[in-house]
Amino acid sequence: MTQAPSDPILLSTSLHVDEARKAIASLVNELIHESQYMNTTHDKECIALDQAIDRILAEDLLSPIDVPAADNSAMDGYAFHGVCLDESGQTVVLQIIGTAYAGKPYDGKVEPGQCLKIMTGALMPQGLDTVVPQEFTTELTLNDKPAIEFNRTLLKSGENRRLRGEDLQKGKAAISAGRILRPSDLGLAASLGIAELKVRRRLKVAILSSGDELCPLGQKLEAGSIYDSNRYSLIGLLNRLNLEIIDCGIVRDDPSALKQAFFEATKVADVLICSGGVSVGEADHTKQILQDLGDVGFWKIAMRPGRPMAFGTLKSVPGQSFAHRTLFFGLPGNPVAVMVTFYQFVRSALLQLNGASQTSPPITQAIAQDPIRKRAGRTEFQRAILGRREDGKPTVRTTGSQGAGILRSMSEANCFIILNHEQGNVAAG
Ligand code: AMP
Ligand code: MG
Numbered sequence: 001m002t003q004a005p006s007d008p009i010l011l012s013t014s015l016h017v018d019e020a021r022k023a024i025a026s027l028v029n030e031l032i033h034e035s036q037y038m039n040t041t042h043d044k045e046c047i048a049l050d051q052a053i054d055r056i057l058a059e060d061l062l063s064p065i066d067v068p069a070a071d072n073s074a075m076d077g078y079a080f081h082g083v084c085l086d087e088s089g090q091t092v093v094l095q096i097i098g099t100a101y102a103g104k105p106y107d108g109k110v111e112p113g114q115c116l117k118i119m120t121g122a123l124m125p126q127g128l129d130t131v132v133p134q135e136f137t138t139e140l141t142l143n144d145k146p147a148i149e150f151n152r153t154l155l156k157s158g159e160n161r162r163l164r165g166e167d168l169q170k171g172k173a174a175i176s177a178g179r180i181l182r183p184s185d186l187g188l189a190a191s192l193g194i195a196e197l198k199v200r201r202r203l204k205v206a207i208l209s210s211g212d213e214l215c216p217l218g219q220k221l222e223a224g225s226i227y228d229s230n231r232y233s234l235i236g237l238l239n240r241l242n243l244e245i246i247d248c249g250i251v252r253d254d255p256s257a258l259k260q261a262f263f264e265a266t267k268v269a270d271v272l273i274c275s276g277g278v279s280v281g282e283a284d285h286t287k288q289i290l291q292d293l294g295d296v297g298f299w300k301i302a303m304r305p306g307r308p309m310a311f312g313t314l315k316s317v318p319g320q321s322f323a324h325r326t327l328f329f330g331l332p333g334n335p336v337a338v339m340v341t342f343y344q345f346v347r348s349a350l351l352q353l354n355g356a357s358q359t360s361p362p363i364t365q366a367i368a369q370d371p372i373r374k375r376a377g378r379t380e381f382q383r384a385i386l387g388r389r390e391d392g393k394p395t396v397r398t399t400g401s402q403g404a405g406i407l408r409s410m411s412e413a414n415c416f417i418i419l420n421h422e423q424g425n426v427a428a429g
Pocket of ligand 2 (some may be wrong): 211212277282
């Protein structure tokens with residue numbers, strides 16, 4: 001990020017969405033290296049497993065045990081020596097000499113020609129390697145003792161047995177660093193006897209809304225003012241990422257107030273997200289303020305909605321934040337544009353900065369239900385509803401009017417239709 005006029009991202013021509021993404025990813029990468037260089041130890045913490053959902057795993061989680069810890073039965077049935085299957089004849093007949101329960105192993109010896117009733121998960125007794133499922137067998141009496149018979153062709157030696165270490169070997173990574181922890185990960189860690197996880201510290205993200213027209217909730221709207229809705233969209237978006245939010249309130253369009261607010265934020269936050277004040281009319285104003293505080297570029301991105309955006313770093317207090325710099329996003333004030341730019345640029349940057357390995361949301365292809373108007377030469381993100389045709393193929397339709405201030409059509413949407421830079425109008429189908 002530099003102020004040099006030769007810098008392509010400062011040219012007055014519009015920046016391709018992909019170039020913006022690349023520039024953001026590369027600056028975030030710089031910050032990560034900087035923080036590693038600073039050898040900050042405060043970016044990891046140990047937390048209890050039941051608190052770890054949606055946190056980012058900081059180090060590979062190595063399994064302290066083999067899973068399963070011993071050979072065991074995959075079925076309810078009868079365990080026996082697989083060699084018994086090699087004999088001739090249509091049926092196999094085996095004498096039942098005992099039972100092995102899950103949690104209550106059988107410790108006697110089982111000879112060929114004999115079997116044990118066994119429950120799913122019960123340890124395979126020494127020497128036994130095969131389990132015939134209950135439903136393949138018929139019970140009978142042989143020499144006054146209980147026995148089973150079954151068709152030899154139903155089974156191969158070694159079947160229905162889970163081998164020690166089959167799922168996971170001791171010392172191997174059960175979960176890799178960078179995973180955003182899901183319920184199954186917590187279960188997996190618990191199955192290994194691990195009660196605490198080392199996770200990334202939650203990033204501290206400051207948000208502020210700028211604009212003279214903004215009115216906080218709970219106050220009467222004056223003529224010409226509007227409620228500060230962006231704050232709540234942003235709080236929702238950030239909470240989904242399980243980050244620490246520092247709410248810096250509403251700041252008036254007053255240079256010294258804005259400067260002071262930015263400066264205060266850099267003392268406490270890893271990232272500052274500001275909404276409003278970067279559109280053409282206001283950018284110069286904000287630009288000047290930011291000049292003393294850091295290194296921020298003002299972008300015109302070839303996209304809709306969300307064209308103007310400021311991005312860069314502000315100097316911060318050493319030791320307080322992730323690096324010596326606070327990452328800065330100046331998002332457009334428009335309620336839809338703020339959300340689109342968050343989803344398209346900020347979200348993945350925050351995840352990347354916090355060490356997540358998966359940073360982009362899922363993308364899929366779908367069939368347009370209606371024609372969509374689109375101008376080539378910019379990337380469009382249309383609010384839309386992903387559905388399904390009768391033949392099971394995914395379909396998509398817009399939520400109607402795509403005006404950048406219409407939050408309702410955002411609220412009705414469950415996805416964005418991404419129309420690529422070069423794409424022109426889209427025909428139905
Ligand atoms: P700006 O980027 O400051 O020029 O704002 C663009 C549009 O978004 C204007 O109509 C603003 O009134 C509106 N706007 C700016 N900030 C907010 C906010 N926090 N909540 C709702 N609307 C906003
Ligand atoms: Mg404004």
